[in-house]
């Protein structure tokens with residue numbers, strides 16, 4: 001299986017093709033979206049996921065709506081309702097709504113995403129030392145964006161600068177984006193990578209095995225950062241053991257209007273927790289808490305790596 005140059009998404013023959021991330025790493029299948037409803041479904045079912053990728057696919061959903069002559073305001077409202085936490089979704093839909101051509105704007109955002117991530121990578125690489133072991137949570141990689149990634153883009157850039165790094169990926173229950181996607185991406189880059197269960201992070205830091213943590217973000221607002229569930233526990237452990245904790249994200253993930261504590265945290269299907277892949281790991285009918293994200297308050301964050309430089313958390 002040739003997995004080099006995999007694309008998270010591409011536009012062809014007036015359709016959007018999304019790599020089905022629920023099937024990775026075992027199967028590489030592109031999911032065809034003919035209309036904006038198909039894209040909404042792909043976002044809800046997490047065939048496409050990760051804040052920047054959700055944003056750009058939402059922009060293409062608007063382009064599909066425009067091509068079909070749909071009511072753009074209605075389409076915008078429905079697309080925005082697909083997932084509540086990643087602000088890139090709302091940012092992208094509004095940007096396209098205000099543009100002359102939805103498709104041209106979506107194409108522009110597609111190209112911009114990669115440029116932005118390379119800049120994030122360059123700034124981020126400045127905090128990485130040769131020989132570092134870096135912990136990441138979830139997947140803030142190429143698959144969460146159009147390409148290159150944010151947190152994993154920092155690792156890619158460090159490697160491009162000739163630094164030797166080791167990466168440890170939290171598996172990231174319930175859907176294991178760390179195990180399935182981040183490990184996969186690091187292997188493709190030939191960056192040495194190990195997988196750890198989520199609950200190992202504190203132990204690894206206590207043992208002095210982690211030099212820095214770098215994660216992505218779904219939303220950065222006043223008071224902190226929302227990211228995949230489990231990020232808070234990693235940040236608390238990092239504070240306790242003096243491990244620098246960085247967030248890498250584009251400015252499109254910033255929401256300066258709101259307090260991070262007012263942001264809606266998506267609650268997902270209990271089956272994601274009751275099942276591990278296709279194996280049930282809890283009794284049938286088990287009641288579940290399944291928040292998809294948590295909030296890392298600013299005082300636990302060392303710096304926010306953006307395309308414009310490294311910012312102090314606010």
Ligand code: MRU
Nearest residue numbers: 049050051138140144216217228
């Ligand atoms: O539920 P997901 O897989 O969409 O969650 C993704 C994350 O939490 C990522 O860390 C975040 O979107 C940043 S992606 C560059």
